[in-house]
Amino acid sequence: xxxxxxxxxxxxFVSQIIKKPMxxxxxxxxxxxxxxxxxxxxxxxxxxxxxKSAQIINLGNPVIGGSHWTGMYNGMYFDPFGxxxxxxxDHLEWIPLQIQDQRYGGCGNYVVLxxxxxxxxxxxxxxxxxxxxxxxxx
Numbered sequence: 001x002x003x004x005x006x007x008x009x010x011x012x013f014v015s016q017i018i019k020k021p022m023x024x025x026x027x028x029x030x031x032x033x034x035x036x037x038x039x040x041x042x043x044x045x046x047x048x049x050x051x052k053s054a055q056i057i058n059l060g061n062p063v064i065g066g067s068h069w070t071g072m073y074n075g076m077y078f079d080p081f082g083x084x085x086x087x088x089x090d091h092l093e094w095i096p097l098q099i100q101d102q103r104y105g106g107c108g109n110y111v112v113l114x115x116x117x118x119x120x121x122x123x124x125x126x127x128x129x130x131x132x133x134x135x136x137x138x
Contacts, residue, residue, distance in 0.1 A: 023107065024108075031112045032112050032115075037112065037115060037116050038053075038054065039055060040053060042055060042057055043058050044058065044060075045061060052074045052075060054118070054119060056070075056108060056115070057070045068081070069107045070085075071111035071114055073118045073119065074118065076092060076093045076118060077089055077094040078094065078115075080100035080111065081098055083096075097127070
């Protein structure tokens with residue numbers, strides 16, 4: 001993927017979709033498509049823990065339903081609540097930063113944005129949108 005930050009029209013689009021109270025698989029597919037982001041969307045039980053491609057993971061299951069969206073890419077794991085990766089993904093690098101308020105939905109939107117910035121090598125830009133410095137956790 002070409003290293004290109006989101007332009008102003010895309011930033012407006014992203015700012016609007018991030019306000020959605022909860023996200024469905026089709027919402028995430030739509031947002032990823034708008035950002036020209038190639039991702040896999042899976043249940044946790046179906047994820048290959050060694051796959052380095054961009055993935056959006058629902059921690060629920062198909063019987064009970066979805067619960068929370070997280071992501072992984074290139075050996076990294078992201079949870080918008082800053083929670084520890086599930087046991088089968090605990091070998092992945094992660095940063096315990098909470099981006100999302102636990103009272104609100106929309107976790108999938110944060111995951112798509114994180115994947116976008118991770119793929120272009122600009123995760124600092126992602127964290128800067130939330131006034132978070134991942135290098136200074138004190």
